Amino acid sequence: xxxxxxxxxxxxxxxxxxxxxxxxxxxxxxxxxxxxxxxxxxxxxxxxxxxxxxxxxxxxxxxxxxxxxxxxxxxxxxxxxxxxxxxxxxxxxxxxxxxxxxxxxxxxxxxx
Amino acid sequence: xxxxxxxxxxxxxxxxxxxxxxxxxxxxxxxxxxxxxxxxxxxxxxxxxxxxxxxxxxxxxxxxxxxxxxxxxxxxxxxxxxxxxxxxxxxxxxxxxxxxxxxxxxxxxxxxxxxxx
Numbered sequence: 001x002x003x004x005x006x007x008x009x010x011x012x013x014x015x016x017x018x019x020x021x022x023x024x025x026x027x028x029x030x031x032x033x034x035x036x037x038x039x040x041x042x043x044x045x046x047x048x049x050x051x052x053x054x055x056x057x058x059x060x061x062x063x064x065x066x067x068x069x070x071x072x073x074x075x076x077x078x079x080x081x082x083x084x085x086x087x088x089x090x091x092x093x094x095x096x097x098x099x100x101x102x103x104x105x106x107x108x109x110x111x112x
Numbered sequence: 113x114x115x116x117x118x119x120x121x122x123x124x125x126x127x128x129x130x131x132x133x134x135x136x137x138x139x140x141x142x143x144x145x146x147x148x149x150x151x152x153x154x155x156x157x158x159x160x161x162x163x164x165x166x167x168x169x170x171x172x173x174x175x176x177x178x179x180x181x182x183x184x185x186x187x188x189x190x191x192x193x194x195x196x197x198x199x200x201x202x203x204x205x206x207x208x209x210x211x212x213x214x215x216x217x218x219x220x221x222x223x224x225x226x227x228x229x
Binding site for chain 1: 149158159160161174176177178210215216217218219220221222
C-alpha cells in the first residue's frame, strides 16, 4: 500500500497569512500513461463531509477560491492557502488514487 | 451538478450485515468515465477506502484487502444507485460511511453507523 505522510499534524496561522501543508507518498503517484499525479487535496470542516479542493495535484475544483493552490509531483506535494480566511479552519487531507487501495494522509488540522 | 444521497440504518447489531445505499443524481452509475466508491472514517482508522464499482463495457469491483472477505458493492442501474454490504460486523466497523464519486467527488453527506447490541 502507498503510505501518505502529511506534515505538520496541526498548524496555526494568522488571518491573511500563508498556510502550507505538505504531503509525501511512499512511492510515486505520477502516472506514465497520462503524465498526471493521482493526488487530491480534501478539506473537512467541523461536522461536515469531506470536500475535494484540488485534484491531479494542482487542478482546483470548480468553485474553490483561488487562494488554494496545489503543487508538487512524484512523491512530494504541497497545499498552499495564500491568505488565510476564517472559513478555512478545517482538517486537510491528501489522498492518492494511483493504486488500490486508495490511501489517505492522517490529516493536518488548520487553526487560526 | 452531481449529488449523492445516502440511506441506511445507523445502528447494526454485531455479526449482522451493514447495508447502505447511495442514490445518484446528475450522473449515471453506468458512466464509463467514473467510479463509485465507499469510504469510511473513524477516530481509530482515519479515512479508509473500502471499495469501488465502475462500468467499462462490463462491471468491475475492487475491494480493500482489510474487508475483502466481508464486503459487496453492487450497482443498481434501474434506480441509478449503488450499495454497500458489509457482513459480520463488529464494533470496529463503527464509523461514518461515505459514498464518493470518483476521485474528484462529490462525497455524500455520510452515515454514522454504530455497531452495538
